[in-house]
Structure formats: structure tokens, C-alpha cells
Amino acid sequence: MEINSLGYRTDLFLLGLGGSEISDTGPYVVIRTPANPTFWWGNYLLHRTPLEPGDLERRVTEFRAEFPAAKHVALGIDTTDGVLGIDPQEVIAAGGRADPSVVMTTSSVNAPKRPNTTSTFRFLDGDDDWQRVVDLTLATSTMTVDDGHREFTRLKVAHERELVEAGHGKWFGAFDGDRLQASLGLMLDGEGLARFQNVQTHPDDRNQGIASTLIHRASTYGFEQGAKTLVMVADPGYLAIHIYRTLGFNDTETQLAITIPPA
Known part of the structure; x- marks a missing residue:
């Protein structure tokens, strides 16, 4: 299957490892994750081309036909330049948003300018550590943390643990005693690519050099x-992108996604 976007190509690699269909x-690729049906970016359509006038309504209809039980709409575009093809106001008028992400790459890494020397950095190991990832993910979430979101998070972290235990990569943590301060995953495709996953730092532990030290390790x-x-795939508006650039990651592509959340 030919996918131009490095961001989506590595996304599909990871989803495939975890059993997604x-x-x-x-014209488009259908991605399904039956084990976690409320995972928007595990249940979406990846279209080959940018939109043209009138395409948005048609693509939403296609999504509804493929996912009749879904409350959300999630559409990817297999582009490397972030070209949407229509006025973003059309997406907003439909109740959604078009989100660009920066796909960053590096073949070498710089030492952190302000390395952290007080935290303990190690691989995650055992049930308690993975529960700490669930708790950290909820603590850093920008979504409303209700029962549905807690279940979604639990299932997503369980999938991440399965990838690690199957030997596809490692999950890394920074600890203050038993308290998880920051975590991230790194998954390898065995052919020279390694994709970072879910770099997150607890709000109480930011600005201490923890994330940059963890990424470097x-x-x-x-x-x-x-x-x-x-x-690394990063939000262009989030401060962490400056950490990635300082460590040697370069902006390579723009990944484009359209989401229409539940009404």
C-alpha cells in the first residue's frame, strides 16, 4: 500500500501492529480499531487527495457509511505539504476543524541544553508502571475526563503495552521516586525508522529539563x-516543538487531519 505521508505511514504501521484493520x-484507506471504537485516529478514513469544492460533504457521508455507529468524523489527507484544498471555513461551518501537524525527523540527536540530573530515567516495567501511564495521560489530557475518556485511555495504553511486550519498542519514564513525571514510547519498524509516541510531562514537572533528557535517552x-x-509528529502550536528542534529534529512534512467531534 503506497502512502506518501511519513506521518500517516508510521501511524498505520503502529496501528497494524496492534491489530487494527x-x-x-x-480513493481512500479505511482504518478500523474494533478494540477501541472511540479512538478517533484508530477509526478514520485516509484520503489520497486534498479536497475540492463539494468534497467535504461527500467524504463525511463516506465516513458515516463506513462507520455507522461512530459519533465522530475523522478524515486524513495523504499529503506532505498540508494543502487542504478548500477554505478552512468550510470545515468550521460543518462543525469541525482542520489540524496540521509537523512531521519531524533526525538522523542524529543533540544533547539537551539543560539536562535533568534529579529524576530517575528507566524503561516501564510491570502493572504499576503502566497504570501510572494511564494516570499521567489523564492528568495531561486536554479533553473532558469523563468515564468514556477514562475507558478510551485505558484501552489505548493497553495497546501500547502490547506493542512493547511484543518486542516492537520500549516505553520510557522519568520518575521522582515512584511518581511518574514524564513518559514516551519509541517503536521501531526494523527497517531503519523509529517513531516516537505520546511524549507527555505532568504539569507539575515541566520546565525542569525532564522531557528533553527523556527524549535524548x-x-x-x-x-x-x-x-x-x-x-516525531508535533503540534505546531505547542511549546514542546521547540524542545524537539533544539534536540536536532527538523521539520520535514506537514500532516493534515480533519475532525468533526460528536455533537
């Missing part, structure tokens, strides 16, 4: 395991 219809591990290129 991926089928190519020609995970990057070093990835290169030691044979990775040639590290891939």
Missing part, C-alpha cells in the same frame, strides 16, 4: 537498536 478502497536507545531516522 486497514483496507485500501482506492530514548533517541540514543533507538540508534543503538539500529534506527537510522527518528520520527
Whole structure:
């Protein structure tokens, strides 16, 4: 299956490892994650081309036909330049938003300018550590944390644990005693690519050099395991992107997603 976007290509690689169903219809790819039906970016359509006038309504209709029980709409565009093809106001008028993400890559990593020397950095290990990832994910969430979101988070972290335990990568944590301050995953495709997952730091532990030190340690591990290129997908409006650039990650592509949340 030919996917141009490095961001979506590595997304589909990870979803496929976790058992998601991926089928190519020609104009678009259907991604399904039956084990976590409320995971928007595990249940979406990836279209081959940018939109043209009138396309949004048609693509939403296609999504509804593929996912009749879904309350959300999630549409990806297999582009590398972030071209939407229509006025973003059309998406807003439909109750959604078009979100660009920066796909960043590096073949070497810089030492952090302000390394953290007080936290303990190690791989996650055991039930207690993975529960701490669930708790940290909820603590850093920008979504409303209700019972549905808690269940979604539990299932997503369970999927991440399965990937680690199957030998596809590692999950890294920064700890203050038993308290998880920050975490991230690094998954390797065995062909030279390694993709970062869910870099997150507890609000109480920011601005201490923890995230940059954790990313540097995970990057070093990835290169030691044979990775040639590290891939990070970042929100262009979030401060963490400056940390990634300082560590040596370069803006390579723009990944584009359209979401229409439940009414």
C-alpha cells in the first residue's frame, strides 16, 4: 500500500501492529480499531487527495457509511505539504476543524541544553508502571475526563503495552521516586525508522529539563537498536516543538487531519 505521508505511514504501521484493520478502497484507506471504537485516529478514513469544492460533504457521508455507529468524523489527507484544498471555513461551518501537524525527523540527536540530573530515567516495567501511564495521560489530557475518556485511555495504553511486550519498542519514564513525571514510547519498524509516541510531562514537572533528557535517552536507545531516522509528529502550536528542534529534529512534512467531534 503506497502512502506518501511519513506521518500517516508510521501511524498505520503502529496501528497494524496492534491489530487494527486497514483496507485500501482506492480513493481512500479505511482504518478500523474494533478494540477501541472511540479512538478517533484508530477509526478514520485516509484520503489520497486534498479536497475540492463539494468534497467535504461527500467524504463525511463516506465516513458515516463506513462507520455507522461512530459519533465522530475523522478524515486524513495523504499529503506532505498540508494543502487542504478548500477554505478552512468550510470545515468550521460543518462543525469541525482542520489540524496540521509537523512531521519531524533526525538522523542524529543533540544533547539537551539543560539536562535533568534529579529524576530517575528507566524503561516501564510491570502493572504499576503502566497504570501510572494511564494516570499521567489523564492528568495531561486536554479533553473532558469523563468515564468514556477514562475507558478510551485505558484501552489505548493497553495497546501500547502490547506493542512493547511484543518486542516492537520500549516505553520510557522519568520518575521522582515512584511518581511518574514524564513518559514516551519509541517503536521501531526494523527497517531503519523509529517513531516516537505520546511524549507527555505532568504539569507539575515541566520546565525542569525532564522531557528533553527523556527524549535524548530514548533517541540514543533507538540508534543503538539500529534506527537510522527518528520520527516525531508535533503540534505546531505547542511549546514542546521547540524542545524537539533544539534536540536536532527538523521539520520535514506537514500532516493534515480533519475532525468533526460528536455533537
